[in-house]
Amino acid sequence: MSNPSIDLNIEGNVAVLTMNNPPANTWTQDTLTALKDTVTELNANKNVYALVITGQGEKFFSAGADLNVFAGGDKGVAATMSKVFGDAFEALTNFRGVSIAAINGYAMGGGLEVALACDIRIAEEQAQMALPEAKVGLLPCAGGTQNLAWLVGEGWAKRMILCGERLKADKAREIGLVEEVVGAGESLAAAMKLANQVGEQSPVAVTACKELIQKGRTQPMAHALPLERELFVQLFDTKDQKEGVNAFLEKRKANWVNG
Numbered sequence: 427m428s429n430p431s432i433d434l435n436i437e438g439n440v441a442v443l444t445m446n447n448p449p450a451n452t453w454t455q456d457t458l459t460a461l462k463d464t465v466t467e468l469n470a471n472k473n474v475y476a477l478v479i480t481g482q483g484e485k486f487f488s489a490g491a492d493l494n495v496f497a498g499g500d501k502g503v504a505a506t507m508s509k510v511f512g513d514a515f516e517a518l519t520n521f522r523g524v525s526i527a528a529i530n531g532y533a534m535g536g537g538l539e540v541a542l543a544c545d546i547r548i549a550e551e552q553a554q555m556a557l558p559e560a561k562v563g564l565l566p567c568a569g570g571t572q573n574l575a576w577l578v579g580e581g582w583a584k585r586m587i588l589c590g591e592r593l594k595a596d597k598a599r600e601i602g603l604v605e606e607v608v609g610a611g612e613s614l615a616a617a618m619k620l621a622n623q624v625g626e627q628s629p630v631a632v633t634a635c636k637e638l639i640q641k642g643r644t645q646p647m648a649h650a651l652p653l654e655r656e657l658f659v660q661l662f663d664t665k666d667q668k669e670g671v672n673a674f675l676e677k678r679k680a681n682w683v684n685g
Contacts, residue, residue, distance in 0.1 A: 429460035433482070439475040440621040441468050442614075446482040450489035453536050455507060458514040461540075465517040472684040475629045476621035477521055479544065480528035480614050481537075487527075487553065490535025493562060511536060511568035515543040519569070519640075522633045524624045528617035529553045529595075529604065539566055542573035545636065546620065547604040549595040550613045555603065556592040576643060578603050628666040629684040634658075 431447040431454065443464065445451040468474045481487040495507060518525060518540065527533075527541035529549040538555050541547050549555070557566045557574065565571065566587065575583035578601045585591045598604045608616045624632060634657045641650045661667045665683050673680035 429457055431457045432460050432464065434464060436471075436474065437618070438622070439473060439625045440618060441471075441474050441477045442618075443477060443479045444482050445479070445488050448483065450486045450532075451481040451483070451537070452489050452492045453511070453540075454492065454495075455510050458510040462510075462514040462517045465514075465521050469522050472629075474523060475627075475632070475682075475684070476524045476526065476624040477518075478526045478528055478614070478617045478621050479518075479540065480617070481530050484531060484611070486531045486537070487529045487533040488537030488540060489532060490537040490539070496564065508567040511539070515540055515568045518543040519573075522636070523629065524621065524632060524636070526617045526621055528613035529555070530611075530613045535559055535566065535570075536568055539568040539570045539573070542577065543569055548606045548608060548613050548616050548620070549598060549604040550610050551595050551607055552610050553595045553598075553613075554592055555595075555598055556590070557587050558590050558592070560587065561590050574603075625682075626680075628661075628664075628670050628680070629682055630664050630666050631661060631670070634661065 431445070433444040433446050435442045443461070445457070447454070447457065465477075468477060491507065491511070495503060524546070525544040527544040527547045529541055529547060531550070531553055533541055533553060533555045535557060538557055557570050559565050571583070571587060574586065582601050586593065593603065595604065595607045599607045606616060638650060638654050638657065641653065665685055669682065670680050
């Protein structure tokens with residue numbers, strides 16, 4: 427991936443993606459395409475087990491889209507941008523490993539939607555979150571209406587989207603929008619600590635578990651339970667299954683090969 431507004435650094439088994447588009451780390455068509463391409467590349471890299479996404483600077487995680495793009499009222503532009511937003515964030519949702527958002531400041535609109543597309547969210551105490559699109563005659567088009575309601579329930583989703591309510595980090599944790607709140611400047615370290623824990627799990631088992639958890643959004647339990655048993659048996663075709671069990675029995679650390 428090559429895009430000056432997105433920095434990618436791989437540390438061990440963790441990919442760190444930093445949104446770097448001052449002053450507010452806004453998304454553009456190019457950076458959204460770069461995000462999708464990056465996730466595709468990381469999915470093919472068997473040495474990467476987790477992904478952390480954060481924002482450059484101390485004030486913004488991301489303010490979402492640059493509204494100048496929509497000022498002309500061009501439906502063609504709207505169609506293009508909504509598609510690239512959706513493609514990028516759905517790719518992030520479907521990342522085979524664990525994705526963690528380190529929310530280091532304001533997460534607004536598409537900036538919150540990218541965090542909602544991650545598996546886990548860690549926010550700094552000064553962070554604020556909102557989906558304020560309706561205030562400018564728009565709506566969250568990159569998963570916001572669906573992912574937010576799934577995480578926090580319909581009532582709070584409606585308060586944030588329909589009433590334009592902005593949440594501080596402590597309230598976001600209270601309602602389940604974020605899983606952890608840390609001090610200012612500490613979100614990346616906290617996210618990296620959690621991401622490194624992923625490396626203790628079998629990456630192929632993590633992928634299967636994530637698939638099953640997310641099936642709960644779209645499938646009834648009666649369909650998911652047989653699939654759970656099926657994927658359990660399929661793990662016995664992998665090297666990691668044998669390695670994991672034998673490493674435990676031999677009281678040593680497992681050497682995962684992600685296959």
